[in-house]
Amino acid sequence: MPTIRFLLAxxxxxxxxxxxxxxxxxxxxESSVPGIIxxxxxxxxxxxxxxxxxxxxxxxxGPISEHENDMLDFAEAPRESGSRLSCQVxxxxxLDNVSVRIPSA
Amino acid sequence: xxxxxxxxxxxxxxxxxxxxxxxxxxxxxxxAEKLRANGFVGSITLVGExxxxxxxRPPLSKAYLLGELExxxxxxxxxxxxxxxxxxxxxxxxxxxxDRARRRVCLADGAIxxxxxxxxxxxxxxxxxxxAISRGLAGIFTIRTLADIDALRPALEKRGxxxxxxxxxxxxxxxxVARGLGMTVDVVEAAxxxxxxVASAETAASVEALHRSRGVTFHVGKAVSELLGADRVAGxxxxxxxxxxxxxxxAGIGGMPETALAAGAGLAIxxxxxxxxxxxxxxxxxxxxxxCANFSLSGGGLRMESVxxxxxxxxxxxRNIMGARQxxxxxxxxxxxxxxxxxxxxxxxxxxxxxxxxxxAGPGRSHWYYREGRLVAVDGLNAPRDYLVGKRFLxxxxxxxxxxxxxxxxxxxAPANN
Numbered sequence: 001m002p003t004i005r006f007l008l009a010x011x012x013x014x015x016x017x018x019x020x021x022x023x024x025x026x027x028x029x030e031s032s033v034p035g036i037i038x039x040x041x042x043x044x045x046x047x048x049x050x051x052x053x054x055x056x057x058x059x060x061x062g063p064i065s066e067h068e069n070d071m072l073d074f075a076e077a078p079r080e081s082g083s084r085l086s087c088q089v090x091x092x093x094x095l096d097n098v099s100v101r102i103p104s105a
Numbered sequence: 106x107x108x109x110x111x112x113x114x115x116x117x118x119x120x121x122x123x124x125x126x127x128x129x130x131x132x133x134x135x136x137a138e139k140l141r142a143n144g145f146v147g148s149i150t151l152v153g154e155x156x157x158x159x160x161x162r163p164p165l166s167k168a169y170l171l172g173e174l175e176x177x178x179x180x181x182x183x184x185x186x187x188x189x190x191x192x193x194x195x196x197x198x199x200x201x202x203x204d205r206a207r208r209r210v211c212l213a214d215g216a217i218x219x220x221x222x223x224x225x226x227x228x229x230x231x232x233x234x235x236x237a238i239s240r241g242l243a244g245i246f247t248i249r250t251l252a253d254i255d256a257l258r259p260a261l262e263k264r265g266x267x268x269x270x271x272x273x274x275x276x277x278x279x280x281x282v283a284r285g286l287g288m289t290v291d292v293v294e295a296a297x298x299x300x301x302x303v304a305s306a307e308t309a310a311s312v313e314a315l316h317r318s319r320g321v322t323f324h325v326g327k328a329v330s331e332l333l334g335a336d337r338v339a340g341x342x343x344x345x346x347x348x349x350x351x352x353x354x355x356a357g358i359g360g361m362p363e364t365a366l367a368a369g370a371g372l373a374i375x376x377x378x379x380x381x382x383x384x385x386x387x388x389x390x391x392x393x394x395x396x397c398a399n400f401s402l403s404g405g406g407l408r409m410e411s412v413x414x415x416x417x418x419x420x421x422x423x424r425n426i427m428g429a430r431q432x433x434x435x436x437x438x439x440x441x442x443x444x445x446x447x448x449x450x451x452x453x454x455x456x457x458x459x460x461x462x463x464x465x466a467g468p469g470r471s472h473w474y475y476r477e478g479r480l481v482a483v484d485g486l487n488a489p490r491d492y493l494v495g496k497r498f499l500x501x502x503x504x505x506x507x508x509x510x511x512x513x514x515x516x517x518x519a520p521a522n523n
């Protein structure tokens with residue numbers, strides 16, 4: 001089980017055991033990670049599960065859909081190069097010990 | 106009695122206080138979560154009638170029914186979350202009555218829970234077909250709970266014939282899933298068009314055209330007189346005599362706020378549990394949130410059935426229980442997934458609003474609604490960018506020039522986020 005390190009907007013870190021195959025959003029919700037609201041339950045319709053991932057992980061995860069790309073441009077916190085909607089990112093061993101930052105709005 | 110106690114102000118709950126939340130859906134769970142986030146340290150009991158721990162409801166009629174999302178992933182919280190947050194979860198438990206004088210709820214299993222503060226998050230229930238139409242036949246389903254979908258799923262078979270009664274969001278989402286599974290699909294809608302009560306004519310026309318292009322047959326302006334069949338449903342007879350063959354029927358004829366418990370306790374009911382702008386009912390110790398709550402706001406009553414409203418109103422009630430005294434400022438938004446269409450709606454449009462169409466270069470388009478010159482709502486149809494820009498305008502109470510909106514070559518400058 002990979003461990004996801006959520007870096008909260010206030011600077012605190014919350015390490016969460018995650019299950020492969022689930023999404024980062026589901027992992028965050030299960031543990032009440034502050035800042036992940038996920039109003040659309042993972043349908044990429046609301047952009048309230050915005051996270052920022054390290055560059056090398058972005059490359060490894062591959063291209064993002066046009067829809068997600070458009071949503072990210074208007075997420076509440078400004079988009080960064082590592083921005084993703086966490087509902088569109090599946091947990092895998094690749095994310096073990098990776099820092100997932102919650103941007104401050 | 107309600108008015109006699111109006112002057113009483115329920116004290117901010119302390120360490121020894123007990124809060125009971127009735128309803129373990131999104132609103133009930135969010136209330137519990139936000140009470141803890143706002144520093145409430147007393148006891149919280151979350152009572153749910155369904156056997157399942159709180160789960161995501163929207164995917165039921167979409168990804169879960171399609172088999173793309175496994176059951177375990179619907180759960181909103183990990184199993185140990187409840188214990189870690191000291192939230193007592195009582196599932197499969199119906200609340201029989203509220204004893205307001207002694208401030209306690211009586212459960213159907215005989216147990217009694219005392220409360221200092223009670224939150225009703227009882228949600229909405231699916232309207233059922235009248236017995237004269239359904240005739241007690243097997244093969245008729247309504248859509249609301251996980252159990253409803255688990256019952257429906259095995260009945261959806263390739264080459265089967267599905268009849269959807271009611272062309273609202275639930276009905277159309279089920280229709281799209283069933284077409285995707287290779288079923289024949291008929292939709293009967295009593296109004297002159299699908300989505301008649303819940304979307305503009307322009308948006309409804311786009312959605313209907315999509316369904317028709319994917320092989321869904323519509324029977325609009327028609328009502329079902331009776332369902333046919335001996336034991337299992339075999340079809341339907343419409344008011345004009347049309348016979349439609351069907352081996353599965355889904356009734357998507359709307360939801361009703363679940364108010365029985367509140368009404369039994371003598372609370373004010375008006376299209377839901379009547380609450381003030383703070384989420385409090387006419388009993389100062391009882392609050393309501395989510396689908397069941399009708400908020401009295403300056404513009405009139407507002408009751409919405411959506412996840413956004415469940416989360417936001419629960420957050421409001423939790424903060425107000427803790428003494429915040431903030432009125433509800435709803436930010437209505439909705440979405441629906443049908444075939445490859447993602448429909449996103451911000452704001453509340455009404456018949457009579459002026460509609461401005463923004464046709465994208467690709468398949469996407471958006472509909473912008475103006476009332477007395479002010480933007481009141483935006484529908485994005487595979488147009489997330491337009492939807493989000495529109496949402497920013499609505500949040501800023503600003504209105505883009507309709508001439509710019511109508512010209513897709515003109516970029517729309519979104520107001521800064523605030």
